[in-house]
Amino acid sequence: MDSSGPSGFRNAPVTKFLVQIIGGCSLAVTLLQSRSNPIVLRNPLWRTLSPILAFPAIGPGVVGTFLIYRMRVIERLYGSPKYAVYTLLYYKNKTFLFFSMATSLLFQVGFKGYNGPYALLFAMLYHYHQLVPITSQFPVAAGVVLNDKMYVYMAALQLLFSPTSVAPSLCGFVAGMMYHLDLGGIQRYRFPQWIFPRRKPPTSTPSVPGGPPSSRLRRQQPRHVSASPPQQQRQQSVVSEENVNAVANMFPDHSRDAVTSALVTARNDMNRAAEILLTSAPQQS
Known part of the structure; x- marks a missing residue:
């Protein structure tokens, strides 16, 4: 068992929705760019939604979607009503974009477009680092011990290689810290529980074949x-x-x-x- 809990989307409907939307949009962006479809790429609605719902290339798309899937443990800890509000606050708050632009100029990494939901992902990673315990450790060399969370961090580190991802990633990390500290009491907001499916128990009783x-x-x-x-x-x-x-x-x-x-x-x-x-x-x- 790894630090993300049981496999699949059990008790994680918001994560399932994000994986489907972000993974699908990232795949669509890759296909449209390869075919150079100007009608779709220049559409105002597509130009508005694709930067916040899709990663710009197939590599970051696969890694980013995998990490969002791994963050389902945060939804299980917070509950779907609270986790859904958390993701919605990210998409509604335009301050993240402005902060990314300012950070880009400050560190002289260049702002070439807000390509991909890096801020949302790294905000989740902050909560993952703070809340999810280490469940296993293993030595790899003299005095060097790794744990089951390290490959999540190494995968996230690959997303920082692009100049356009540094600023929104830092922005998301700061945003996750602010939410974790409950500044302004934002953690109290939740969607109604009836919107989401009832939580399933971690184990189920095996059925006996034959008969009702x-x-x-x-x-x-x-x-x-x-x-x-x-x-x-x-x-x-x-x-x-x-x-x-x-x-x-x-x-x-x-x-x-x-x-x-x-x-x-x-x-x-x-x-x-x-x-x-x-x-x-x-x-x-």
Whole structure:
């Protein structure tokens, strides 16, 4: 298990929408530029939307869309109503563009156009750095230890090579810092919960083949009830205090009972326990 939680778009509808829109628009930009279609490229609506919804080339488009997909863990932590407002504030606030222009002139990197949603992506990366814990580490050389978040940072570093991406990336990083600090109380804004699909549990009970659901449940229930107490006792016995402390340090917003319960469910697997806690709401004891 990596630091982004379970794979797929489970409990991440906003991320799914962004990946489809930004990935599709980036592909469309690449195809239209290769065919030199002046009718579409000079269309005022396309010239307005493409700089904020599409990366300028196939390389940044693939890397940027992959990173936006990786940021789905932020949506799971914040919740879709809050995460949707966060992305909407980025697109509505024209100050980001003006700040990018000023930064470009200051660092003399040149402002050749606001090509791609770099500010949104790097604002997400700031939250990713601050909120998502490291779940695994591995040594690569003497005194050098990498973790499961490093390849996300290395992929993001590739997007900074273009002169037109430096300014909006810095702008987005500052914007993410401002949102994380809750300046002006902007974190309190949320969309209504009913707009988004109900959150799915992290695990599901496997079905027993044959028969309707009610009969399968009746056939399965006696075995489950009789086997549950000794199974829980065996799982409780293998949960070490060291693992409880390690996971509790990674998730300070969760109570110790919630951490212990996650480790019991995961059979003392710290990666699996972290996945369960990433997809559950924080609960303080």
